[in-house]
Amino acid sequence: MNQPPFTSHQLLSRRRFVTGVAAGASLVASGLMTRADANNNLSGNTFNLTIGNQQVNFTGKNRIATTVNGSLPGPTLRWKEGQHVNMNVTNQLGVDSSIHWHGIILPEDMDGVPGLSFAGIRPGETFNYNFPLNQSGTYWYHSHSGFQEQTGVLGAIVIEPEGGEPFPTERDYVIILSDWSDEKPESIYSNLKKQSDLYNWNERTLVDTWKDVQSQGLSATASERHMWNMMRMSDRDISDVNGTTYTFLMNGQTPADRWKGLFKRGEKVRLRFINAAAMTFFDIRIPGLKLKVVSADGQAIEPVTVDDFRIGVAETYDVIVEPESDAAYSIFAQDIDRSGYALGMLTPDLSLNADVPTMDPRPILTHSDMGMSMAHAGGGHSGMNHGNMAGSKMNHANMDMASPKMNHANMTDPHMNHRSPAPAGMGSTAPVIHKSSEKGPQTDMRAEMPQTQLNNPGIGLVDNGRRVLTYADLRNLYPTPDPRDPTREIQLHLTGNMQRYMWSMDGMAFVNAEPLKFNYGERLRITLVNDTMMNHPVHLHGMWSDLETGDPKRIPRKHTVIVQPGRKISYLVTADARGNWAYHCHLMYHMMGMFRVVEVS
Amino acid sequence: MSINKPTTLFLALCASFSSGPVLADIKMNGNPIITKFSVQSLEYGFGSGANTLNWEQAQLQIGTDLNGLSIRSNGHTENGKVEEANLIVQYSRGISAFWDLQAGWKRDIRPQPNRDSAVFGLSGTAPYSFEVESYVGIGRGGNIEFYLDAEKELLITNRWMLAPQFSINAFSQKDTEVGIGSGVNETELALRLHYVWRKNLLPYIGIAYVQEYGETADLTRAEGDSTHNTQWVVGIQGWL
Numbered sequence: 001m002n003q004p005p006f007t008s009h010q011l012l013s014r015r016r017f018v019t020g021v022a023a024g025a026s027l028v029a030s031g032l033m034t035r036a037d038a039n040n041n042l043s044g045n046t047f048n049l050t051i052g053n054q055q056v057n058f059t060g061k062n063r064i065a066t067t068v069n070g071s072l073p074g075p076t077l078r079w080k081e082g083q084h085v086n087m088n089v090t091n092q093l094g095v096d097s098s099i100h101w102h103g104i105i106l107p108e109d110m111d112g113v114p115g116l117s118f119a120g121i122r123p124g125e126t127f128n129y130n131f132p133l134n135q136s137g138t139y140w141y142h143s144h145s146g147f148q149e150q151t152g153v154l155g156a157i158v159i160e161p162e163g164g165e166p167f168p169t170e171r172d173y174v175i176i177l178s179d180w181s182d183e184k185p186e187s188i189y190s191n192l193k194k195q196s197d198l199y200n201w202n203e204r205t206l207v208d209t210w211k212d213v214q215s216q217g218l219s220a221t222a223s224e225r226h227m228w229n230m231m232r233m234s235d236r237d238i239s240d241v242n243g244t245t246y247t248f249l250m251n252g253q254t255p256a257d258r259w260k261g262l263f264k265r266g267e268k269v270r271l272r273f274i275n276a277a278a279m280t281f282f283d284i285r286i287p288g289l290k291l292k293v294v295s296a297d298g299q300a301i302e303p304v305t306v307d308d309f310r311i312g313v314a315e316t317y318d319v320i321v322e323p324e325s326d327a328a329y330s331i332f333a334q335d336i337d338r339s340g341y342a343l344g345m346l347t348p349d350l351s352l353n354a355d356v357p358t359m360d361p362r363p364i365l366t367h368s369d370m371g372m373s374m375a376h377a378g379g380g381h382s383g384m385n386h387g388n389m390a391g392s393k394m395n396h397a398n399m400d401m402a403s404p405k406m407n408h409a410n411m412t413d414p415h416m417n418h419r420s421p422a423p424a425g426m427g428s429t430a431p432v433i434h435k436s437s438e439k440g441p442q443t444d445m446r447a448e449m450p451q452t453q454l455n456n457p458g459i460g461l462v463d464n465g466r467r468v469l470t471y472a473d474l475r476n477l478y479p480t481p482d483p484r485d486p487t488r489e490i491q492l493h494l495t496g497n498m499q500r501y502m503w504s505m506d507g508m509a510f511v512n513a514e515p516l517k518f519n520y521g522e523r524l525r526i527t528l529v530n531d532t533m534m535n536h537p538v539h540l541h542g543m544w545s546d547l548e549t550g551d552p553k554r555i556p557r558k559h560t561v562i563v564q565p566g567r568k569i570s571y572l573v574t575a576d577a578r579g580n581w582a583y584h585c586h587l588m589y590h591m592m593g594m595f596r597v598v599e600v601s
Numbered sequence: 602m603s604i605n606k607p608t609t610l611f612l613a614l615c616a617s618f619s620s621g622p623v624l625a626d627i628k629m630n631g632n633p634i635i636t637k638f639s640v641q642s643l644e645y646g647f648g649s650g651a652n653t654l655n656w657e658q659a660q661l662q663i664g665t666d667l668n669g670l671s672i673r674s675n676g677h678t679e680n681g682k683v684e685e686a687n688l689i690v691q692y693s694r695g696i697s698a699f700w701d702l703q704a705g706w707k708r709d710i711r712p713q714p715n716r717d718s719a720v721f722g723l724s725g726t727a728p729y730s731f732e733v734e735s736y737v738g739i740g741r742g743g744n745i746e747f748y749l750d751a752e753k754e755l756l757i758t759n760r761w762m763l764a765p766q767f768s769i770n771a772f773s774q775k776d777t778e779v780g781i782g783s784g785v786n787e788t789e790l791a792l793r794l795h796y797v798w799r800k801n802l803l804p805y806i807g808i809a810y811v812q813e814y815g816e817t818a819d820l821t822r823a824e825g826d827s828t829h830n831t832q833w834v835v836g837i838q839g840w841l
Binding site: 193194198201203205206207229232497499500501503509511592593 | 632
């Protein structure tokens with residue numbers, strides 16, 4: 001097994017040192033016996049975790065974070081497949097707290113969602129979580145109470161596989177990304193309700209329009225603008241909250257402090273990327289190194305080598321790099337809005353520094369991000385048809401229009417949803433139906449012709465000259481665990497009103513909605529249709545989301561699935577976990593509305 | 602009546618309510634009660650006529666995503682004297698993606714005597730992102746008022762914003778006592794150049810042109826005042 005990495009820099013880092021002392025102090029004070037090593041890893045069978053307030057300073061101003069064992073991120077929990085883990089979580093905050101083990105398949109009452117799986121952990125109380133581990137890989141944990149995840153209750157989970165790593169490496173680092181704001185999350189939320197574009201300093205201007213007129217001509221620009229103007233939407237609305245207020249952190253360190261991981265030339269280095277941000281999608285690259293992606297959401301995939309990949313909120317990817325020179329390399333994680341980045345470095349020598357890449361141009365939404373058909377979407381602007389087609393094994397199955405299974409499906413047949421669903425692996429053939437509950441002041445858009453575009457790397461990454469990971473690249477390393485075809489299909493629409501800052505599913509916010517009912521043991525398909533112009537990372541608790549990427553034999557398992565704006569995506573679920581489970585968009589300020597309870601019985 | 606008394610009182614009232622977001626318990630609450638104090642324009646005007654202090658859509662809103670209560674005032678002073686001022690208290694409800702319907706009560710405080718009316722409003726964002734405020738008022742003796750205000754915010758850059766604005770009001774009946782004629786009373790055309798200092802605090806300079814019409818103009822002329830007026834304005838737009 002790989003030894004937890006040791007870098008002297010981490011010990012010398014001022015912040016790590018400060019938080020390390022604080023963690024030690026809190027442990028001593030509470031008399032707990034958790035073993036923590038120099039890199040804030042915890043291992044063993046019993047883990048004592050304390051959620052408390054901790055002073056931090058990421059911007060030059062002191063602020064109070066909520067942390068686990070006094071550090072941000074919290075300690076990395078090193079578990080072993082087959083082990084029965086035992087966590088005593090003590091809440092030293094003045095308010096209720098909780099920990100959710102993101103991506104871990106466990107009993108309902110261990111899932112850590114207050115009001116659903118348990119009552120929450122009251123101030124001063126300790127809750128004992130214990131469950132067996134029947135999986136391995138990279139996961140993470142976070143509070144599911146209030147906005148505590150935004151303020152720092154987050155950390156990595158690494159589960160060592162029983163039979164050894166399928167892709168062994170000499171080094172192994174967790175790279176946990178997060179977004180810190182000096183503003184209170186309650187203020188961010190109410191600011192968004194009052195003015196949803198508050199954090200957007202990249203809005204379309206007359207200067208942009210003038211440039212469009214010069215490059216495309218007046219009539220093309222006018223017709224392009226007409227659509228947006230009629231919709232009253234902004235093509236620059238990429239991320240609700242961004243670098244205007246966020247400082248992006250890599251392993252709890254600012255870009256100025258720059259986390260560093262050591263390597264020796266020729267070594268294989270595994271980087272376990274975890275997006276633990278509240279609102280931020282990151283696009284990650286390490287200039288000079290090819291990234292061999294070997295795992296998605298903790299589950300091994302057939303390795304795919306890329307230059308660049310997007311990680312949605314709550315997703316994880318394991319990447320192996322092999323630096324062949326004694327140079328320093330920047331681990332560069334620009335936010336989707338290009339309003340900032342998290343930054344770290346791989347280096348053979350702490351005295352070396354890598355060049356920091358420049359951010360890519362800011363993305364601009366197109367008509368296809370509104371779910372308009374390609375015929376309507378402004379020609380060369382859509383840019384979606386040619387995303388990463390070359391080199392992808394999946395070309396034949398990526399686009400539902402291109403799939404032979406889809407061609408004979410009568411898309412306009414209203415009875416189609418009564419037919420048996422399309423077979424496993426290929427996605428949905430059911431017509432997209434907007435329910436009447438979608439209509440009203442709570443929604444501002446409905447995708448007319450949402451496409452499944454697994455080979456689209458996402459807004460801002462198309463045709464960037466680099467090989468970018470797409471969902472079409474994800475193939476399970478192992479045969480599909482449950483090869484059954486789905487017996488039914490649920491179509492759920494992600495809906496919202498950007499200006500009013502309201503978010504919902506099928507036009508109904510969580511408070512107004514009935515639970516989704518799954519029959520115990522069934523295999524079903526969920527098709528998510530994104531009727532908004534934002535990317536939403538949708539997370540199902542308790543059960544896997546088996547993402548249909550085109551090969552029924554190698555369906556990859558995920559716990560969090562990005563649904564791109566104006567598009568749809570399908571995955572299969574085996575309803576093998578009785579109980580009530582949370583199912584929601586993982587963006588912190590969307591999830592209150594864009595949330596359902598899934599009831600498996 | 603001193604210049605600023607109603608304004609000051611109103612602002613003080615607003616400030617006391619808007620000390621911060623009302624978010625007692627956010628847990629899974631996607632629809633919290635939000636308090637917002639905003640003013641579309643609070644400005645000092647100078648030019649051909651008297652120097653004025655104008656405020657438009659100075660309002661306090663308390664509400665959830667789709668339901669809210671608001672107190673709103675429009676008005677202006679001339680040479681330190683409040684010439685025109687109203688106060689609207691209304692309930693607002695979101696009826697479509699971009700539109701709210703409103704119902705409430707309006708009191709015109711200046712000029713005296715007070716005039717009360719029931720108001721029914723429609724406000725929202727029209728295609729091409731025109732911000733629209735409008736209402737129909739039913740007042741004394743069935744006098745029907747129509748008011749419309751439309752503004753478009755054009756970003757030159759992300760820091761400089763040009764905002765043309767147009768407003769019009771009309772009454773069905775003459776009300777000589779308070780200087781109201783029947784028909785279109787007044788239009789205002791303004792162009793303001795804002796500096797986006799913060800997203801919620803935008804100082805600006807601009808020019809505003811007011812024109813009176815018909816009977817209203819006659820009443821104004823009878824008092825020896827001008828029926829049109831061009832002003833330079835300096836002010837702020839913003840919210841808390």
